[in-house]
Amino acid sequence: MDRAATADRIAALIAPFNKNGVAIEDSSSFAGDLEFDSLTVMDFVAAIEDEFDIIISMNQQAEIETYGQLVDAVVKLQG
């Protein structure tokens, strides 16, 4: 799957967690712009993992701060 298609699917998964309706760009940060707390992160990561059938360990999550970084990581994890 190419980057654009992956990005679209991730954007759709973010929607239910995007309580303030923030416009999503590659630079949007999960902690700052989207105000995800640790529980939201867990539920959101679970949704991503289930959608793409991948595993994103907490070690990997530590490197992912923005939407753009997440899309890149998911593209890479899908091989």
Next chain:
Amino acid sequence: MADLFSKFDGLIAQREGLLATGVTDPFSLVMERVLSPTVAVCNGHETILLGTYNYMGMTFDPDVIEAGKQALEDFGSGTTGSRVLNGTYAGHRAVETALKDFYAMDHAMVFSTGYQANLGIISTVAGKGDYIVLDIDSHASIWDGCKLGDAEVVPFKHNDISAMDKRLGRIPEGAGKLVILEGVYSMLGDIAPLKEMVAVAKGHGAMVLVDEAHSMGFIGPNGRGVAEEQGVLDQVDFVIGTFSKSVGTVGGFCVSNHPKFEILRLVCRPYVFTASLPPSVVATAATSIRKLMDGNNKRAHLWENSRTLHGALKGLGFQLGTDHPQSAIISVIMPDLERGAAMWEALLHEGLYVNLARPPATPAGMTLLRCSLCAEHTAEQVQTIIGMFDRAGRAIGII
């Protein structure tokens, strides 16, 4: 110069805000005297203790006290050394033997605290390239054990068997896997479906570690914990436990049947690079553990206390952490920190001590009044406690 303490500003402000309301600081209570496992003097008043982990009431057991005194006389006040150098006395071996007998397992390794037992075993057993799959509500010592090691850490939703199953299924083939579960989760007092979870873990070829800190002595036919109660203890690779709850002193341990277990004594840093427990502590622990082996009457009374208090609090209209009593912990969910602190203070004025628990210790940002029962609480004390909750709850407007 950047102040390294500025990261605590939010918490400092929250604390100051709370104390400005005039409420007693719930996190700086001093017990001036301790009269028994269930009663202490706080602020000059006799107070019923409903917030200790003294589940089996062993802290004042005459045999336990006597064993400690004797060891203090015979072996001195401390070992001043690591277990692997000059810190292993006869008493350390004796308490490990007591643990092997208690759990009917081949190996036992004693640490200086339960926290260090998790820190040491987890960080040593799961190394680089291995995967740890653990419940998101795991105790801080488990998380810190993950952080100290180099394994990939994958959490799953609390007690969610299918979430755990899915994550285990996605781990790359050939990687080592350690599943970490707790028997009793100490914030809400709920237990894990270990029978199902251990089967799933084994199906994926994972090793399983279960922390039974809050179940030792009174859950399971021999008090070995939730894994024993649910019939899967023989499939658990590592049981972590503590001396600071039912055993009534301080220290931590791991028991296991793994044939290579003893090598951990040389490679586990939180075991090697710290002083061993004082002789009096291991003597009290060994005596207490052996007495816990036949504590059936006390166990039955503890369960009766738990059922009585749970039913009564539920009946009064409090929101509790579990629908039915699953352990010796009964968690009362507070609407917010302010009313939680007010309720805590009202109970203290009534003469009752409970734990006020807050994030990050609690799940989902909850404020909890955590009650833990003791086998030495009399039926009369439990009725007194219920009356205190009734009055305080109505005064604060929670019920």
